[in-house]
Amino acid sequence: xxxxxxxxxxxxxxxxxxxxxxxxxxxxxxxxxxxxxxxxxxxxxxxxxxxxxxxxxxxxxxxxxxxxxxxxxxxxxxxxxxxxxxxxxxxxxxxxxxxxxxxxxxxxxxxxxxx
Amino acid sequence: xxxxxxxxxxxxxxxxxxxxxxxxxxxxxxxxxxxxxxxxxxxxxxxxxxxxxxxxxxxxxxxxxxxxxxxxxxxxxxxxxxxxxxxxxxxxxxxxxxxxxxxxxxxxxxxxxx
Numbered sequence: 603x604x605x606x607x608x609x610x611x612x613x614x615x616x617x618x619x620x621x622x623x624x625x626x627x628x629x630x631x632x633x634x635x636x637x638x639x640x641x642x643x644x645x646x647x648x649x650x651x652x653x654x655x656x657x658x659x660x661x662x663x664x665x666x667x668x669x670x671x672x673x674x675x676x677x678x679x680x681x682x683x684x685x686x687x688x689x690x691x692x693x694x695x696x697x698x699x700x701x702x703x704x705x706x707x708x709x710x711x712x713x714x715x716x717x
Numbered sequence: 718x719x720x721x722x723x724x725x726x727x728x729x730x731x732x733x734x735x736x737x738x739x740x741x742x743x744x745x746x747x748x749x750x751x752x753x754x755x756x757x758x759x760x761x762x763x764x765x766x767x768x769x770x771x772x773x774x775x776x777x778x779x780x781x782x783x784x785x786x787x788x789x790x791x792x793x794x795x796x797x798x799x800x801x802x803x804x805x806x807x808x809x810x811x812x813x814x815x816x817x818x819x820x821x822x823x824x825x826x827x828x829x830x831x
Contacts, residue, residue: 606760633817635817642824642826643823644806644821644822644823644824645761645821646821647817647818647819650816650817650818652816652817657815657816657817658815658817658818690758692760692761694760696817698816702748702749702810702812702816703748703749703766703768703810705751705763705766706751706761706763706819707763708760708761708762709760710758710759710760711758711759711760713758
């Protein structure tokens with residue numbers, strides 16, 4: 603089991619639905635990330651939160667809305683998604699106090715299918 | 718153009734044999750290079766992180782090497798096991814990249830057969 607917990611594991615939603623992905627870690631990490639991964643491709647960075655503030659948004663469409671309510675939680679709110687948004691969504695965390703050499707700890711992801 | 722290139726794209730090896738995966742990068746100036754293992758349907762798991770001054774780092778049967786002069790790294794798997802079947806991803810961090818941004822390679826898919 604990983605130390606980064608993502609829920610739900612699987613999600614099927616229609617294009618008009620609103621849903622949220624959740625991520626939780628209790629390692630005291632103050633940097634948290636959302637990645638999107640399509641089949642047989644490497645993860646693509648979507649958002650980075652550092653000390654609960656959004657520090658990177660990789661020009662992600664507004665139908666994806668991140669939220670970091672506290673240092674342990676990270677949410678990704680989904681609305682009006684398209685079928686091409688179907689992918690594995692990975693959450694990760696790291697300790698920014700150890701600088702650029704801090705390893706990323708990934709969760710096992712949410713497998714999202716948009717119908 | 719991707720700044721991290723991995724080879725081969727995929728490989729099949731017999732259980733018990735060794736194999737070596739390659740990673741070439743153009744990221745400069747360089748901060749660190751990481752190898753991750755990703756089992757199908759799961760998140761990547763960190764194997765090693767190497768900085769400029771490190772040439773070799775081991776994690777069990779996994780040994781990573783780094784030549785920062787030629788911008789090449791390799792991951793050697795010794796005495797492969799069926800559980801080594803996974804995608805292995807090389808990830809590079811540059812000192813001028815925004816903090817939190819990493820350059821991912823496309824991965825090498827390894828299949829270990831009995």
